[in-house]
Each structure stands twice: as C-alpha cells, then as structure tokens.
Amino acid sequence: MxxxxxxxxxxxxxxxxxxxxxxxxxxxxxxxxxxxxxxxxNQDPYAKFSEVPVALVVDDEGAPAPTTGTEPASDETVNYGEDVAENLIEGNAFDWQRMTEDEAADALRHGAVDFTVTIPADFSTALTSAAGDDPHQARIELETNDANNYLASSMGSQAVEKIRSSVAEMVGSEAAERLLTGLSDVRDNLVSATDGATQLVDGARSAASGSTTLADGTAKLADGSAQLASGARTLAD
Structure with a gap:
C-alpha cells in the first residue's frame, strides 16, 4: 500500500x-x-510593568548631611530612602505601594503583591559614609514568592536596577556639588597660602636688609669706640 x-x-x-x-x-x-x-x-514582556503590584517599605532613619573637610558640622539631615521612594512612585515603573514591614510580608504571602522592596534603616548612613572614616555599602532588600509568580525574581531585578539608577543620579549630583564646593575651598586656601608665602618672602627680605643695617651700625660703633679711646688718650696726655 x-x-x-x-x-x-x-x-x-x-x-x-x-x-x-x-x-x-x-x-x-x-x-x-x-x-x-x-x-x-512574549511580544512585549515589559509593557505592563506599571501594573505589577510591588510593596515598598521605607525604614530609612536618615543621617547627618555630609560636609566637606573645611565646612563646619551642621544640624541638617538627609533621608535618601524617602527621596528614592518619591522618585520611584513618580516614575511609575511599577505599581509601587507604600507599606509597613508587616503589611508587606502579609501582602506577599497572600499574593497581593508580586515582590517586596525594603530600604533599610541605615540606608542614608551607608550612602553618606563615603565622606567619613568608615565607608560601607548601602543595601536594598528584595523578597519574592515564586509560589505566586515565578517571574517575580526577574522583575525584582528590574526594580532594583531602577532604584540603583535613582540613587546613583541623586547621590552623584550631590557628591559632585560637594566636590565643587571642596575645590572652591581648596582654591581659597591656596590663595591664602600664596599670600602668606609672599608676606613671608617680604619679611625675609626685610630681615636681610635689617641685618645689613645692623652690621653697618656695628662697624660704625666699633670705629666710634676706637676714636673715643684715641681721644681719651689725647685728653689724658
């Protein structure tokens, strides 16, 4: 067949x-x-990211505002965690939802959010530590539940990248401003040092001139003393 x-x-x-x-x-x-x-x-896997619910927990306690070495310490504080949270919510990259730590854990467990992002209490302190004697890295905590969404880890990586970009832009501009301020202070100090060096040179020249005058006066004093001794002998005779 x-x-x-x-x-x-x-x-x-x-x-x-x-x-x-x-x-x-x-x-x-x-x-x-x-x-x-x-x-x-899979025709556009990132088109609906703005509708993905994400819990955002901000525990940042803030830190003293960083200063340059020539600036006096001030009472001003910074809270980069709150600034980052505002930028993320305004950016609308995900459906960010501000929650407490307990609320975020409960929402993740019940599938109300796909993952949680936590900005820890020492976030600002870590970012400003670069200007001190004990620099250390700032951390961002990401928690997923693959039982709810097996793509949560991949989307969480995208969220962390958004946060990293936001922090780099914000802290980088402030660091650049502090650097420019520091360079201005260095320039002012260099000008002061130049003026001091000029004054020192002038003082050294004056001292040298005074030394010459002193030597001439000493020679004249010696000649006068000799003439006085001669006159005294003549007077005695």
Whole structure:
C-alpha cells in the first residue's frame, strides 16, 4: 500500500466516530493555542510593568548631611530612602505601594503583591559614609514568592536596577556639588597660602636688609669706640 493510501485510510479510521473527530481536532488545536499564547505573552514582556503590584517599605532613619573637610558640622539631615521612594512612585515603573514591614510580608504571602522592596534603616548612613572614616555599602532588600509568580525574581531585578539608577543620579549630583564646593575651598586656601608665602618672602627680605643695617651700625660703633679711646688718650696726655 502506498503512503497516500495509508494516510487516507488512517484519516477515515480516525473520523469514523464522533469521539475520534473530537480527539483529532484537540490534537490540532492544542499546539496552535499553546504557540499562539506563548507568542502573545512574549511580544512585549515589559509593557505592563506599571501594573505589577510591588510593596515598598521605607525604614530609612536618615543621617547627618555630609560636609566637606573645611565646612563646619551642621544640624541638617538627609533621608535618601524617602527621596528614592518619591522618585520611584513618580516614575511609575511599577505599581509601587507604600507599606509597613508587616503589611508587606502579609501582602506577599497572600499574593497581593508580586515582590517586596525594603530600604533599610541605615540606608542614608551607608550612602553618606563615603565622606567619613568608615565607608560601607548601602543595601536594598528584595523578597519574592515564586509560589505566586515565578517571574517575580526577574522583575525584582528590574526594580532594583531602577532604584540603583535613582540613587546613583541623586547621590552623584550631590557628591559632585560637594566636590565643587571642596575645590572652591581648596582654591581659597591656596590663595591664602600664596599670600602668606609672599608676606613671608617680604619679611625675609626685610630681615636681610635689617641685618645689613645692623652690621653697618656695628662697624660704625666699633670705629666710634676706637676714636673715643684715641681721644681719651689725647685728653689724658
């Protein structure tokens, strides 16, 4: 039996009953549905990030504002955690929802959010530590629940990258401003040092001139003393 005849016979056998026809249609439709849904879901995987619910916990306690070495300490404080939170919410990259630590843990457990991002209490302190004697790295805590969404880890990485960019832009501009202020102070100090050096040179020249005058006066004093001694002898004679 030739191949076309075998295929035709097999099709007649499969379509001989209603269940056979349903099974054949299911075999044809399942791969088509799977492939179509897969392509539809991945045509733009980042388009709906703004609708992904994310819990944002800000525990940052702030830190004293950093100063340059020539500036006196002030009572001003900074809270980079709050600044980062405001930037993230305004950026609308995700559906950020401000929560407490307990609320975020409960929402993650029940699937109300896909993951949580926590800015710890020492966040500002760590960012400003670069200007001190004990610099250390700032941390951002990410927690996911793969039971709710197995893509949460990947999306969480995108969220952390957004936070890193926000922090780098904010802290970088302030660090640049402090650097420029520090360079201005250094320039002023260098000008003061130059003036002091000029005064020192002038003082040294005056001292040298005074030394010469003193030597001349001493020589004249010696000549006068000799003449006085001679006159005293003449007077005695």
């Amino acid at each position: 030739k191949v076309p005849a075998m295929i035709a016979a097999e099709l007649r056998r499969l379509t001989a009953s209603r269940m056979g026809i349903l099974a054949l249609v299911a075999l044809i439709c399942v791969p088509i549905l799977y492939g179509g849904l897969y392509l539809w879901a």
